[in-house]
Amino acid sequence: MIKVKDTKRCKIKSRIVQIEGVRALCKLLDEQKTSDEGQFNLSFSITYKDDSRTESSDKAIFGDGTITNSQPISSIRLYLHEFYTGKKVEIYFASDCYSESYFSVSGDDDIWVRGLFDKIQQIIQSFPPQSPLCSINYFFAQIAMMLVISIFILLFFYYFTAAFVTTDLLKILTLPALILSFWAVTLVQKLFPVVEIQVGAQHAWRERNWRALFGVIFSMVILPFVITFIYDRIFSK
Structure with a gap:
């Protein structure tokens, strides 16, 4: 047989x-x-x-x-x-x-x-699920991140210079926005791997520790800036 x-x-x-x-x-x-x-x-x-x-x-x-x-x-x-x-x-x-x-x-x-x-x-x-960010499409995430970063750079530039957005300014900001978006998407992929191992010493759990650090940076630096900008440019008029 x-x-x-x-x-x-x-x-x-x-x-x-x-x-x-x-x-x-x-x-x-x-x-x-x-x-x-x-x-x-x-x-x-x-x-x-x-x-x-x-x-x-x-x-x-x-x-x-x-x-x-x-x-x-x-x-x-x-x-x-x-x-x-x-x-x-x-x-x-x-x-x-x-x-x-x-x-x-x-x-x-x-x-x-x-x-x-x-x-x-x-x-x-039965294992804990990873964040949906681990399954993002790289191409579309790249485009979305570039748009977000471009808007953020323009807001940052306008906030400190009060200059109007021009075609020449957009051309100048395209390259740094592209570079930053590539870095940001790559960072997200590293922070949210498809499979994350949380075994062993907790200080060696790089992804979780880095996520905690970036969470602090976002809440203490980026978010206050966005709120201040919205308040100063919209509600204070």
């Missing part, structure tokens, strides 16, 4: 990976290793931004106080493999925008594959 190997694979998007969710997945794979027949090999690995790596065959790698590296985490990989039957489970979380996060289940037992795939999917769907 010919055995057919089935594989189910799914991309992971718009999720924040936290330690509780990772532990739930580790527990599921560990239970699979001990309950199913066969000789399963289970491995866990954590890769950091400085290219250092921590590996273990024990889910205790994600226990309290076990992640001592202070560097931000770039990826987490959970891997279960049975040599003789070829059953395999891989769950991969990557925090940068250039790598794909995914999970896959493969084996010669279709019921086993679909059952385990659904369980993993349910756990991952």
